[in-house]
Amino acid sequence: MLLSSLLLLLLLVSASQATHFLGTMMTYYPQETFADGSVSVILRYKLNFATCSYLDTWQCSGNCGAQTQTLNLSVVEEVSGEWCQREGAITHLLHNNTGFQTVFAGGNWIDSIQNRIVSWRAVTAVEMRNRSDLGKPNTSPQTTILPALRIPSNCAKNIDLLAFDPDGDEVRCRYGNTLASECNPCTPPSVLSVSSTCSLSFSPTNSSTELPYAVQLVIEDFPKQSIILTQTNGSQEVKTTNDAISKIPLQFVLKVGPPVPSCAEGAYLPRFLPPTPENRAQLYSPAGQAVVINISAEATQSNITGLLFSGPNNAVKTSLGSGSFSLTWTPSASEDGQSHPICFVVQANYLNTLLYSDLRCVIVTAGNSPTTPTTPNVIVSNQTILQNTAFTAPTTTTTTPILTNQTTMQPSVAPTTTTPNIIVSNQTIPQSVAVTAPTTTTTTTPSPTTLASTKANVTTSAPGPQYIIALNMMISTTLSMEDNSDYILALIKTKLIEKGLPSTISLRLLSSGQVVVTTASP
Ligand SMILES: *[C@@H]1O[C@H](CO)[C@@H](O)[C@H](O)[C@H]1NC(C)=O
Ligand SMILES: *[C@@H]1O[C@H](CO)[C@@H](O)[C@H](O)[C@H]1NC(C)=O
Ligand SMILES: *[C@@H]1O[C@H](CO)[C@@H](O)[C@H](O)[C@H]1NC(C)=O
Ligand SMILES: *[C@@H]1O[C@H](CO)[C@@H](O)[C@H](O)[C@H]1NC(C)=O
Ligand SMILES: *[C@@H]1O[C@H](CO)[C@@H](O)[C@H](O)[C@H]1NC(C)=O
Numbered sequence: 001m002l003l004s005s006l007l008l009l010l011l012l013v014s015a016s017q018a019t020h021f022l023g024t025m026m027t028y029y030p031q032e033t034f035a036d037g038s039v040s041v042i043l044r045y046k047l048n049f050a051t052c053s054y055l056d057t058w059q060c061s062g063n064c065g066a067q068t069q070t071l072n073l074s075v076v077e078e079v080s081g082e083w084c085q086r087e088g089a090i091t092h093l094l095h096n097n098t099g100f101q102t103v104f105a106g107g108n109w110i111d112s113i114q115n116r117i118v119s120w121r122a123v124t125a126v127e128m129r130n131r132s133d134l135g136k137p138n139t140s141p142q143t144t145i146l147p148a149l150r151i152p153s154n155c156a157k158n159i160d161l162l163a164f165d166p167d168g169d170e171v172r173c174r175y176g177n178t179l180a181s182e183c184n185p186c187t188p189p190s191v192l193s194v195s196s197t198c199s200l201s202f203s204p205t206n207s208s209t210e211l212p213y214a215v216q217l218v219i220e221d222f223p224k225q226s227i228i229l230t231q232t233n234g235s236q237e238v239k240t241t242n243d244a245i246s247k248i249p250l251q252f253v254l255k256v257g258p259p260v261p262s263c264a265e266g267a268y269l270p271r272f273l274p275p276t277p278e279n280r281a282q283l284y285s286p287a288g289q290a291v292v293i294n295i296s297a298e299a300t301q302s303n304i305t306g307l308l309f310s311g312p313n314n315a316v317k318t319s320l321g322s323g324s325f326s327l328t329w330t331p332s333a334s335e336d337g338q339s340h341p342i343c344f345v346v347q348a349n350y351l352n353t354l355l356y357s358d359l360r361c362v363i364v365t366a367g368n369s370p371t372t373p374t375t376p377n378v379i380v381s382n383q384t385i386l387q388n389t390a391f392t393a394p395t396t397t398t399t400t401p402i403l404t405n406q407t408t409m410q411p412s413v414a415p416t417t418t419t420p421n422i423i424v425s426n427q428t429i430p431q432s433v434a435v436t437a438p439t440t441t442t443t444t445t446p447s448p449t450t451l452a453s454t455k456a457n458v459t460t461s462a463p464g465p466q467y468i469i470a471l472n473m474m475i476s477t478t479l480s481m482e483d484n485s486d487y488i489l490a491l492i493k494t495k496l497i498e499k500g501l502p503s504t505i506s507l508r509l510l511s512s513g514q515v516v517v518t519t520a521s522p
Contacts, residue, residue: 021109022048022083022147023214023251026058026102026124029166029338030137031091037232039097039128039137040068043090046310047073048147048252050110052084058124062100066093074313083147087313096232097128097137099246105184109214110253114189117214121184122249129229129237134167140246141171141219142363143198144310144341148253150356153207155263160279161217161250162361163198166339169221169245173198176216182249189213189254205256213254220244258353262301270297270304270323270346270357281362284369285329287336291364293327295344297357302350311342331366339365 026045033039045058052075060067073086094100105121128137143162151157163171173194176182188194192215193201200215226240239245265271273296277283285291297304307317307325315329327342343361347354 019108019111020050020054021106021120022050022253023145023216024048024104024120024122025144025250026104026122026248027142028124028126028140028246028248030128030139033097033136037097038065038093038095040091040093041126041128041137043092043102043124043126044087045089045104046076046085046087046144048083048085050083052078052086056104056106058090058102058104060092060100060102063094063096063098064092064100064102065095067091068093076310076313076315077146077308077317079308085147085310094128097130098231099125099127099129101125104249110212112212113214113253114211114256115187115213117183117185117187117216119184120251121181122216122251123182123218123247124249125244125247127229127246129231131167132228132230133223133225138169138221138245139166140248141165141169141221142339142341143219143248143250144343144361145250145252146308146310146343146345146359148212148255149345149359150255150257150354151202152258152260152263152269152355153205153211153256154259155202155269156204157202157263157358159200159202159359160361161198161200161359162280162341162343162363163219164280164282164339164341164363165221167221169223170241171198171219171221172196172244173217173219173250176218176249182218183216183251186216189215191256192254202254202256207256208258210258211256213256215252215254217250218247219250220247257355260350260353260355265358266298267301268299268348268350269355270299270302270348272297272346272357272360273323276360277362279358279360279362282339283362283364284367285331285364286368287331287333287366290328290330293329293342293362295325295327295346297323297346299323299348299355302348302355304346304348305354306347307344308347308356309342309344311344312340315342329364331364335366337365337367339363 024045024047026043028041028043031040031042043058047054047056055073067090069089069091071089073088076085076087078084092100102124103121104123105119107119109117109120124140126140130136131138142164145161149159161173163173165171173196175188175194176186178185178187191203191205191213193203194217195201198219222241222244223239224241226238229237229239229245231237260268262268275294276296277293283291283293295307304323306319307327309315309317309327311327312329315327318326318328320326323346325346327344329340329342331338331340341361341363343359345359346357348357349355
């Protein structure tokens with residue numbers, strides 16, 4: 001009797017310990033090259049388990065040299081009862097610059113994984129030979145991810161992962177390959193497809209319960225033109241634009257949850273507001289100087305309950321209330337020149353169902369911005385706003401933004417990415433004036449960073465106590481209207497309010513490209 005109850009207890013313990021993995025991530029930076037040809041490399045990784053108590057180690061094979069240092073695992077973020085993400089780092093000192101592989105393998109993933117992954121396996125291929133184009137060894141792509149992302153089953157969504165390469169290489173994402181032993185096995189989730197540009201596209205399902213999927217990605221860097229890799233002993237190898245230089249794993253859980261009444265951002269699902277940096281923005285902060293990332297979100301039909309992030313373990317999260325948060329991180333001197341990823345979501349609660357905003361990621365580079373004055377992402381020029389201060393009746397302002405230079409943000413191009421802002425130049429905002437005739441402003445070159453300028457034609461309707469005015473403004477932006485319309489609208493709204501319009505205005509984008517501004521009657 002005593003024996004059988006003991007046995008039962010042991011089985012229960014091992015069963016609960018058996019299912020606890022929620023993915024991992026690893027990146028590397030070469031550190032030093034010594035006169036004798038030896039090199040050092042730092043591997044940074046995240047381990048995601050159900051609680052912060054589980055331990056496991058990366059196994060190295062090939063030219064692993066001496067493992068000079070293993071930093072303790074430090075907690076990045078913990079959601080009690082759901083997951084714990086910890087960060088670790090390993091430094092290897094290699095006698096020569098031959099690369100190596102390191103593998104993280106074990107069992108098991110959390111229960112009920114829909115694509116039936118049980119064991120985990122993740123592989124990093126470290127390339128350390130001297131690159132002919134850089135005169136130094138390769139750095140891997142830099143990325144990170146939360147242990148779990150949530151998507152309501154009825155919402156088609158794209159998840160744009162962070163895939164930044166400090167060397168300026170082309171980064172491509174793909175699912176792991178079982179035959180290459182990149183996972184065990186690599187069966188992708190049926191509901192998710194991956195593009196080589198690291199965007200995951202979710203197809204809605206009819207599920208009403210929470211279903212977890214294991215997402216097992218491999219990220220590689222490809223040279224933009226052929227390069228030669230040179231070994232310490234003189235051996236050389238050519239890498240063409242079709243040859244991956246290094247590869248890293250990115251593994252996490254996608255939790256497909258119950259449907260929501262509306263998939264519109266800002267209703268049930270939180271929507272980011274300014275001054276939240278745009279996705280894949282690159283920020284700079286010299287070593288020893290804190291970078292503060294202000295994050296703001298809204299959801300009208302659910303309660304915002306927090307910010308969850310994945311990034312350096314010593315980043316500090318602060319909740320400022322009303323959907324506002326900040327993340328503060330200070331790069332250390334040893335990280336000078338390095339780029340560190342930070343990804344985050346805002347979480348909301350709708351009748352006890354957890355809902356996440358889109359994933360948003362930034363890259364923080366320790367050092368000064370390499371460019372001379374940074375180019376703002378949105379420039380509004382040559383606009384004239386004439387308004388009646390009373391605003392006692394509903395009014396409508398129609399603006400026609402002309403979007404030029406529309407390109408999707410290139411994550412690996414350092415000089416142009418920055419915290420977005422709007423610059424408005426040449427504005428005249430007379431208060432309480434009676435405009436009786438159409439007005440035209442002349443064109444001037446508004447600022448050195450403006451990419452183009454245009455004539456602003458401002459016309460008014462018939463004079464009266466309250467009137468409507470048309471505002472023609474030109475915007476040039478590196479954001480895409482297709483992907484970032486909410487964000488652009490929010491930026492325009494903020495700027496219009498700052499310039500004197502009431503905070504009750506709301507903006508709508510018409511299919512014609514016009515922006516309609518309305519104010520509610522008081
Ligand atoms: C790497 O190559 C560059 C030139 O391509 C050379 O200046 C540099 O010394 C090399 N570094 C090592 C460690 O061999
Ligand atoms: C969900 O159910 C509806 C109606 O039952 C059906 O028309 C639709 O095809 C289903 N969608 C999926 C993705 O299974
Ligand atoms: C350099 O070392 C590699 C193995 O590390 C070997 O395959 C290669 O033949 C060597 N090349 C020369 C020129 O010695
Ligand atoms: C972040 O918010 C703080 C406090 O509100 C403010 O002082 C700071 O200028 C903001 N920083 C940015 C980059 O928006
Ligand atoms: C939001 O929180 C309030 C107060 O806790 C609660 O009464 C309300 O039901 C919550 N709303 C939703 C949609 O969960």
